[in-house]
Amino acid sequence: MEGYPDRRVTELLRKGSEEDKAWFWTLIRTLRQRFPTADHYTVNLDPTDVRVGSKARAEKNGKVAFRIRWSKDGFTCDARDLKNHLALLQSQGVAEQINSRVQVDQPQINAWLDAVINAVSLEALPLEGEGRMPRDYENNESQSNDAEMSTAHNGGSTELPPLNQILFGPPGTGKTYNTINEALKILAPQLLEQNRGDDPDSRKRLKEAFDELVDKERIRFVTFHQSFSYEDFVEGLRARTDETTGQLRYDVVDGVFKSLCEAAASKVTQQADAPAGVGARRVWKMSLGNTLGDDASIFQECIDGGYVLLGYGGGINFAGCANRQQVQARFADNNVLPENPGTDYGITSVTAFVAKMKVGDLIVVSDGNFKLRAIGEVTGDYQFKPHSEFDADYSQMRSVKWLRHYQPSLPHSELLNGQFSQMTLYELRAPTLNKEKLEQLLGAGVPEGRAENDARVLIIDEINRGSVSRIFGELITLIEESKRAGRAEALSIVLPYSQTRFSVPDNLYIIGTMNTADRSLAGLDIALRRRFVFKEMAPMPDLLAGVQVADVSVCELLTEMNKRIEVLLDRDHCLGHAYFMPLKEDGLTEEQKLARLELIFRNQILPLLQEYFFEDWQRICWVLNDHRKGLDDRFVRQCKKRDAVALFGDASVPVQAGVWRINDKAFNRASAYAGIITANYKGEVSTDEPEEADA
Structure with a gap:
């Protein structure tokens, strides 16, 4: 809906599934049609409330008729003035709220609205405004309706943290020290609010929370210097030796900024409850076709069908094979004889897939060497599934329960301490595999009091010591708030090395520090000045x-x-x-x-x-x-x-x-x-x- 999604609405919609989001927009359109003069506005950052009622632009507190929020059970809409209306609703058996996973279609939404109006009366609901939308309030300094709710969820302030900010001041004013508070204001505002003050224990708790978020790759820290380049920051070519041929090859490797952007933009499009004891299970890395190529359709086929397919083995049925020798004999029986049976990877991968992989093991599906796009649990034994479309390749099958499917793919650093190998199938082990990150991806949960959202933070220390035009390149435009993905003026570009389209998500926050006494270069790039909010850190x-x-x-x-x-x-x-x-x-x-x-x-x-x-x-x-x-x-x-x-x-x-x-x-x-x-x-x-x- 044009003009509707401001930053808070965009943030709110990241929470739900596609079905939840569709319900949200159905509800908004229904409310617009029935109450065209009502104002729609937002408060809070995490969690965000969308409110429908009456609120002038300059008014601090509006009058609320309906409130839309997110919970773990989906989006809900309730009759907001519960203090006055709850008794009326209860006396007539009217539910105080509806849910995106219960009242799923427009007739059910309309039936609930009719019941609320009959119980309360239309005149008692504050729905006479000027039909404003959330973005009509974006330039208003205060968007809070209930101050106590806003401050509780936004670090004690109703002000939204800027997407791009620079802390500047002379040496020794606590710029780097305060990046911890600024990052937690974005990622865990409730925790920051609970630990304000000079108490050393409070600072210790904040630093521990910060370090935990760094370990989770929710916060990345980088220092600019004169040798830092676009290839370090965005993407560049890196030489490596191919594991199978021994030849030197050049891969496009993501820099710190691009990898964090992709992690911020990645969403779980398919999800299921993870099994117990994730940390004790065997984990396999597997490739399911190439992202771009003749077999690119294999991955989606496996996601839709609930299985994985191995490209090795041709049209041979390996049922009953329990070890490498039996797999090798089955190859020989079908006149498929590798040059070196002891080292041939076709035999190795089929043996792992048929004989070593067990029900209950986990499979991580890679997307190249530096990304992952799905995690599943093996739920069945080996099956032979002829696949004529690929000349009998991809005929080896294991049924899988897909636990997570990511679009776009997640950076490998969200799971591994290293990168993926080129091999199609192999077991992931420590220290390459980080079991703690695996548990987090599969929903181990956030510790109590750490009400995190899905934003990411990049901290750039000494931002004025690098060549900004050389490091950011064309991305200097994309970091601008109005040009972020999902905004009305969103822009994207094709990156020079990977030739892929790229945009900067609007849940990526950049915090820079700048030493004003540093005379190592003449001045800060004016293009950067225009795109950042500057916060002075003076001596105190x-x-x-x-x-x-x-x-x-x-x-x-x-x-x-x-x-x-x-x-x-x-x-x-x-x-x-x-x-x-x-x-x-x-x-x-x-x-x-x-x-x-x-x-x-x-x-x-x-x-x-x-x-x-x-x-x-x-x-x-x-x-x-x-x-x-x-x-x-x-x-x-x-x-x-x-x-x-x-x-x-x-x-x-x-x-x-x-x-x-x-x-x-x-x-x-x-x-x-x-x-x-x-x-x-x-x-x-x-x-x-x-x-x-x-x-």
Whole structure:
């Protein structure tokens, strides 16, 4: 329905089967026909509610007549104002809701609507609006109807996370640290809401959830650098040795971005309950024809028929064969003699299919070496099924219960720790096979409190350090929100290596980090700037409030240094609070705090200032307020001018005003840090005699 699916509706429709989705649109059309003036709008992100009632664009809370939601039992539609109407519905025996798997056709939907109207009365239902659709509200900052419901499911905020965002700021402001929160805001908002605050245990739980999502390939992390390329990010050619011929071959291998896009776009189109004890079962990899080729129809035939077919063995019936010798003898009886019976793969694969594969084993159907497209359970013994269409090939059959069918195919990384082999049939074993991922694919479930959706997140650290035009290529257009798959202005392209059509799904989120002090390249590509939401991560000295080292306020220390840097340089080169966060650790003695502060200044702050000011020691002294301290408290000291004649003779050598030296003793003096905030000696430069420069 044109103008109807906004981002939330699109996200909601990912939950259901094709039958569920068809029911959803039948319901929407029915409601539109019966109540043409009613407004349709959405709230929440996970789970999403579609609401039918009355709501102005600028109105925060609308009035709801009907609500459509998703549950594990399908889509439901209920009479929303249950507080006032539930008793009326119950008194007349009217169900409070209908379900996509119970009331499956339009007459049943209309019958329920009639019953609700008769019980409640049409006048009592808030259905007088302006016929708005969900996308009419997309530019409205607040789409919430019930604030408490929206915040509970969206990390405490009604704001939808942007599809593309960049966290930017000076070094040490927690950009990479905060990507964990931003990713969980998308994938597990309820968990994030339950663990807000500075409690170390909360942070530990969030990090554990993040790591679990990384293990599941729901989150991918990559760092851009000057050598990172399109071939690493999207797709490229990789050389490998063919297992059967030993010849060098080149395969098109998906990069991190393309593989994550395909995982995000892949949907389960056929599903059945998985058997118990998945982790203990034998698992076989099997090819069912080529994706493109004369036998491309084999896969769909097997899916529709509930079986698998092996291409080896010709028209020979191998019933009764229990080992390799008997299979080999059956080949010989039919005058099919391989050149090397001991190593011929036809004999090996038939033996595995007929004699080794058992009822209850699992079969993973590959799609090339880097994708999988179905998982099934073997339910029957070997059968001979002549297949004249392929000159008697594909005549070896095992019945299978299909547990999962994916369209498009899933990346191999969703199941394996490596890639598939070229062989048609072989057993998958650890460490290549990841049994935990297999259990997840077959529905092991999400731990309580981890209400995840089906989105994927790509975190790009140091996004401004790579050549954006070279890495993204033509995909810079496709990541734009309006150009994502499923949107009104969706675009797709043909990729140069694989020659396949590709689009970016609208449930893939990109989170980048950008260090504003990085001078390794001139600036960020303007095309990237236009397609990302930028969120500043500024230094937050207040996070250090109350942290004292030998009576020196670390909050004030950082604040004063940043004020001076802003004047001497700019705000993009300030110092982040993260450098000083180790000082907040509980149980530190004063000696330990001072020792830790010394390491922070010696190993992080001073080298960073050297980088900022290109070794201009005078400016570094100004930032540290050294010019107004006594000699012993100066971190950097200028030594006496060298005697040029003694060093170089009569040569005309330009001589600097003096040689700068780092004063190691200052780093363990509390007064040196106190002097950064308030000078011990104000005004004039100290008259203490400069020390002689070391030889």
